[in-house]
Amino acid sequence: xxxxxxxxxxxxxxALVATGAVPGQAATLDDVKAAGTLKCGINTGLPGFAYTDDxxxxxxxxxxxxxxxxxxxxxxxxxxxxxxxxxxTRFPALASGEIxxxxxxxxxxxxxxxDLGFTFIGVSYYDGQGFIGRTALGISSxxxxxxxxxxxxxxxxxELNLADFFRVNGITYxxxxxxxxxxxxxxxxxxxxxxxTTDASGLAATKxxxxxxxxxxxxxxxxxxxxxxxxxxxxxxxxxxIARWTxxxxxxxxxxxxxxxxxxxxxxxxxxHPEINRMLGTEGSLGEMLGLDADWAARAIAAEGNYAxxxxxxxxxxxxxxxxxxxxxLYTDGGILYSPPFR
Amino acid sequence: xxxxxxxxSRAEMLPERPAPLTSTGVIxxxxxxxxxxxxxxxxxxxxxxxxxxxIPGLIEWAFIDATLTGELGKDCPSEGACWAWxxxxxxQFFYGFYPPEAYWxxxxxxxxxVPALAYMLFDRLPYSRYGRWFSLAYPVIAAILxxxxxxxxxxxxxxxxxxxxxxxxxxxxxxxxxxxxxxxxLGRRSRMPIVRMFSVGFIEFIRxxxxxxxxxxxxxxxxxxxxxxxxxxxxxxxxxxxxVFASAYMAEVIRGGLQAIPQGQYEAGQAMGLGYxxxxxxxxxxxxxxxxxxxxxxxxxxxxxDTTLVIIIGLFDILGQARLLQTNPDWLGKVDYETxxxxxxxxxxxxxxxxxxxLNLEKRLDTERR
Numbered sequence: 001x002x003x004x005x006x007x008x009x010x011x012x013x014x015a016l017v018a019t020g021a022v023p024g025q026a027a028t029l030d031d032v033k034a035a036g037t038l039k040c041g042i043n044t045g046l047p048g049f050a051y052t053d054d055x056x057x058x059x060x061x062x063x064x065x066x067x068x069x070x071x072x073x074x075x076x077x078x079x080x081x082x083x084x085x086x087x088x089t090r091f092p093a094l095a096s097g098e099i100x101x102x103x104x105x106x107x108x109x110x111x112x113x114x115d116l117g118f119t120f121i122g123v124s125y126y127d128g129q130g131f132i133g134r135t136a137l138g139i140s141s142x143x144x145x146x147x148x149x150x151x152x153x154x155x156x157x158x159e160l161n162l163a164d165f166f167r168v169n170g171i172t173y174x175x176x177x178x179x180x181x182x183x184x185x186x187x188x189x190x191x192x193x194x195x196x197t198t199d200a201s202g203l204a205a206t207k208x209x210x211x212x213x214x215x216x217x218x219x220x221x222x223x224x225x226x227x228x229x230x231x232x233x234x235x236x237x238x239x240x241x242i243a244r245w246t247x248x249x250x251x252x253x254x255x256x257x258x259x260x261x262x263x264x265x266x267x268x269x270x271x272x273h274p275e276i277n278r279m280l281g282t283e284g285s286l287g288e289m290l291g292l293d294a295d296w297a298a299r300a301i302a303a304e305g306n307y308a309x310x311x312x313x314x315x316x317x318x319x320x321x322x323x324x325x326x327x328x329x330l331y332t333d334g335g336i337l338y339s340p341p342f343r
Numbered sequence: 344x345x346x347x348x349x350x351x352s353r354a355e356m357l358p359e360r361p362a363p364l365t366s367t368g369v370i371x372x373x374x375x376x377x378x379x380x381x382x383x384x385x386x387x388x389x390x391x392x393x394x395x396x397x398i399p400g401l402i403e404w405a406f407i408d409a410t411l412t413g414e415l416g417k418d419c420p421s422e423g424a425c426w427a428w429x430x431x432x433x434x435q436f437f438y439g440f441y442p443p444e445a446y447w448x449x450x451x452x453x454x455x456x457v458p459a460l461a462y463m464l465f466d467r468l469p470y471s472r473y474g475r476w477f478s479l480a481y482p483v484i485a486a487i488l489x490x491x492x493x494x495x496x497x498x499x500x501x502x503x504x505x506x507x508x509x510x511x512x513x514x515x516x517x518x519x520x521x522x523x524x525x526x527x528x529l530g531r532r533s534r535m536p537i538v539r540m541f542s543v544g545f546i547e548f549i550r551x552x553x554x555x556x557x558x559x560x561x562x563x564x565x566x567x568x569x570x571x572x573x574x575x576x577x578x579x580x581x582x583x584x585x586x587v588f589a590s591a592y593m594a595e596v597i598r599g600g601l602q603a604i605p606q607g608q609y610e611a612g613q614a615m616g617l618g619y620x621x622x623x624x625x626x627x628x629x630x631x632x633x634x635x636x637x638x639x640x641x642x643x644x645x646x647x648x649d650t651t652l653v654i655i656i657g658l659f660d661i662l663g664q665a666r667l668l669q670t671n672p673d674w675l676g677k678v679d680y681e682t683x684x685x686x687x688x689x690x691x692x693x694x695x696x697x698x699x700x701x702l703n704l705e706k707r708l709d710t711e712r713r
Contacts, residue, residue: 206676
């Protein structure tokens with residue numbers, strides 16, 4: 001047998017084993033209910049999005065979504081086993097069934113959606129890559145950065161976006177490769193690079209940590225689209241629907257004024273707003289269509305509040321990160337956050 | 344006439360005079376150790392200059408200007424080190440996410456570890472006959488205490504973390520990699536072709552692949568090939584990989600020791616009528632292991648530090664806890680160096696201890712040049 005044949009045989013055998021062993025065609029909802037916990041993939045630590053409090057509990061914007069989902073599906077916002085994933089381990093973990101949902105500031109891209117076989121269930125945070133630099137540089141736009149040294153995290157999409165941006169604008173730069181965000185911040189502060197680039201949310205958070213934030217500016221150019229959102233395995237539409245409409249329920253709750261404080265009262269009896277009634281299960285049978293009970297959305301909202309409450313608590317203007325709503329405001333407030341109707 | 348009259352020497356000893364100033368005391372020590380020739384002198388002066396540049400700034404930063412109390416990162420002014428997080432977080436740095444009400448179980452494990460190790464490492468301790476048995480039983484006791492069972496609440500291994508996780512993974516690796524390494528080293532020198540080929544293949548494969556790759560395979564690829572109902576605990580997977588990795592290196596260190604033993608020793612064993620295992624156990628290995636001590640401890644120290652790689656599979660050892668605190672919005676940008684410094688201190692204490700013990704062991708076993 002030639003080497004090629006052997007290699008081919010091994011590849012086929014491997015593929016058979018792989019497809020045979022990958023779960024996900026099965027009903028994830030049943031698995032989650034049987035296990036009694038939701039296995040949620042989150043970051044290994046990202047300011048505002050996934051971090052631990054003093055008691056060692058996971059908390060943050062991405063974590064809040066997991067809690068809402070667990071509350072909706074299992075009735076307990078704490079029935080979660082968190083699996084911490086790096087940029088490299090997140091996709092294999094989802095593909096192998098080690099987690100039920102990935103809520104880890106993951107950019108929705110074509111190839112991840114189509115080629116990797118995942119289903120992005122929506123966008124929870126619209127981000128984009130930007131630059132921060134010292135005001136002492138005397139420039140006001142990233143297009144004037146010709147010849148600048150740029151601190152950049154290696155192995156990320158930001159690295160590729162950076163190259164694209166400078167090529168399109170016909171200017172040169174000198175990359176200063178850095179491994180982690182904390183190192184990049186330290187390198188920038190130590191003036192090892194003129195500007196530092198990462199997602200705008202990260203830049204805003206970074207800026208607040210500088211001794212004199214006013215000596216630095218985030219340039220207006222946003223050089224990439226980074227729609228971040230949760231995702232699930234392809235092939236289980238029911239589970240994808242549950243995940244999608246949990247996110248939509250949080251957004252719709254903000255739109256309709258349903259909050260953590262008043263959701264119990266509103267879900268207790270039908271009110272005079274038909275969409276609230278449908279969403280909270282006091283009218284119609286939307287929960288049943290999803291394979292859940294009638295108050296799933298009420299529980300999901302009760303877990304950490306609606307989208308605005310979650311945003312404000314972890315990353316909003318009054319949190320240490322101090323991010324503005326920007327694109328992430330409701331479409332009625334000048335943003336692009338828009339949930340299809342509960343009907 | 345006195346018996347000694349023709350001697351012109353004194354009848355009594357001169358009083359002892361102190362040795363010349365240049366060869367004793369501080370000056371003598373300085374001359375012997377720091378200024379013995381012009382190269383040493385230059386290096387000494389240069390080192391002192393560097394230390395004088397670095398140390399005062401470091402002390403000022405770490406202690407004098409440091410902030411010791413506070414609730415949030417913004418309580419720390421930016422000049423000095425920020426240690427305000429220590430009182431809230433030090434338990435997480437040590438125990439990870441282990442439930443606080445069960446910390447006592449970890450503490451007992453560590454308290455018992457001292458005698459368990461001591462009976463293995465030192466001779467001439469009281470009750471050493473029973474002590475050895477205790478050392479052998481210790482892993483089982485520790486496992487029950489840490490994981491639970493027998494009436495204790497079960498703690499999931501993904502709740503393990505902090506320095507405790509480094510200690511557990513490191514100790515398991517150290518304890519298991521030595522015997523496995525010895526077997527592999529003997530296998531590699533075996534005359535039986537299958538045994539030899541297996542050993543060579545194993546050692547070369549493991550040594551040829553970075554540890555991080557092996558960890559990825561164990562964590563990511565294994566679940567793809569195993570049926571979904573088969574789950575192997577993540578921590579166990581990590582411990583297996585770390586052990587296997589260290590064993591391959593250990594085998595080569597010990598093989599180096601084996602090759603340093605003169606052929607005559609092997610022949611002496613045969614001449615005495617000893618079988619293979621007897622001559623290995625009684626003659627060859629005691630000498631080979633003694634020669635290999637520096638290499639073995641070197642591998643141990645490397646292995647212990649490699650346990651920090653568990654971060655890539657989502658376990659939070661002490662370095663992971665340091666990174667976690669750095670990403671907490673309340674402390675963002677305030678604790679980057681301090682947390683790493685604490686982690687480094689923990690590692691230094693253990694690694695330095697191992698290194699000193701190996702020196703002690705070498706001296707104790709140095710029977711040839713005594």
